[in-house]
Amino acid sequence: MSLFRGVIAVLALLVAVVLQVSLFPHLTWRGVVPDLALLVVVAAALTRGPQYAAVLGFAAGLLLDLAPPADHYVGRWALALVIVGHVAGRMRMPGQGGQGAQPSASMVVAAVAACSFLGNSVFALGGLILQDPAVPVAEMLEVILVALVWDVLLTPFIVPPLMYLFRRLEPARSAYA
C-alpha cells in the first residue's frame, strides 16, 4: 500500500513535469509557463505536511532539473522545491484540527501565491549567485510575477483535485492522532 502511494505520487509528478515542459510551452504568456510541479508539491504539503512535501519537492525539483530542456545546474529546482514543500507544509492550519482540517479556498490560493513567489525567487537567486545564466534582476522579477499569476490562475483546476488525491492516499492517522 505504501509503495502504491509512492508510485501514485511520483506518477502525478511525472505527469506534471511532462505537461510543464511539453504542453504549456504552446500556451506561454510572455514565455512563462505555470509551475505545475510546484503546484503538486504545494498540494501535497497542504495535505501531508512539511516532511512529506519536502521529500516530494526534492524529487520534483530533481526531475525538473534533469528533464530534457533544462540546462541549468542540477539541484537548483530541487533546492527551491524542498524549501517550498517545507514552507507550504508549515502553512497548514495546525490550530484547527491539525492535518485533517480542510484549508479554505482563499488559504490555498494565498499559499500557492506565496510558494510560487518563494520557489521562483529561490530558483532565480540561485541563478544569480551561480551566474547561470546571468540575468538582470528586473527581468527576473517580471518573470517571477508572471509565473505567480499563472500559478494562481491554474490553482482552482489543479490543486483541489490533487489535494483530494493526496488525502485519499494518506494513511489512516486518526487512530493515533
Add this chain to the structure above:
Amino acid sequence: MAVGEKWGDGPERREKRWRALDGFDARDRPSRSTLVALVLASVTLITLDHAGGILDPARDVVGEALGPAEQFTNGVVQPFASVPRYFRTKGSLEDEVGALEDENSQLRQQLATAGYDRNRLREYDKLSQSAAAQGHTIVAAHVIGHGAAQAFSQTVTIDAGTTDGVHADLTVVSDDGLVGRVVAATRKTATVLLLLDRDSVVGGRLGSSMELGFLQGRGQFGGDPTLDMKLVDAAVVANEGDSVLTFGSEDGAPYIAGVPIGTVRAVFSSPRETSRRVEITPFVDFTSLDLVGVVVPTGSTTDRALVDPRKDER
C-alpha cells in the same frame, strides 16, 4: 516549539493546542532534519554539477525516460495549438500577402540593381582616385544621352551644367582616361564632344619619347574605335604599346596636360606622304560610358559631388 509559538494566538489557546497536537508535533520533529538533509543534498548536487560533467549520466537517463513522453504530449498538443491560426480573417491574410508582395518586389529591385550600384560606386572610387593623383578638381556627372548617328558627330549629354561650374572648353575624363571636351553647356546639362569625333583634335605626347603629335577621331562610334595620330616630327618612330597622354593647352582649356588617351596599336609608313601614321586605341570604352568627370577650374562651387584633391590636404 516553533510551530506553537508561530501560530499561537493567546496563552490559553496555545496551552490547549500543545496538548492536542502532541502527536502531530512528535511526527513533525524529524521534518527539520529531513529538511536540512534535503537542502544539503540540493546544494551538493549544485556543487557537483558546477564542478562539471558528473551528473551528465543522470541527465541522460531522465532525458531518455521523459523524452518519449514529452514527444507524445507535444504531438498531441501541436494540432490544437495551431487551431487559432485557422481563424485568421481573409482580410488580414490579404493584407499580409500585399505587404509581402511589396517587400518581395522591393527586394527584387534591390537585387537587380545591386551590380549596377556596385559598378557605379567602383567608378566613383576610381575617378576620385585619379583626380587626386592628377591634382585636379573634378565634378562628377553621368552620361544621360548619346547623340544620334544622323548628326554625324559623336557627342554625349551629361547631367552637369553651368550651375555645377561646367562650361564650354573643359576637359572631360573618366576613370580610364580622356573622354573629350565640353562644347556647350546649359544650366543643368552639357554636351561633350568625344575624342572619336572627326572634329576632335587633341594634342598628344608619346609617353616614352615625349614626342608631340595630334590625334584626330574617325567619327566611328561602335566597333573598334581608333584615333589617328600625326607626329610633328616625321622622323620619330612610335613603338607599338606606347601610351599617349595629352600635352595640354594654355590655361588647361580645352585640354589639361597628362591625361592618358590611349596606346599605340599600329604604325604605318606612307612613303608617298613621307610621314608616318600612328593608330591609337583609346583607353576609354565609349560604348559603356557612364560616370565621367569634368575638370573644372579651381574654386568652383557646386552642390554636387566635387572631387577636390586639395581638400584632403587641408
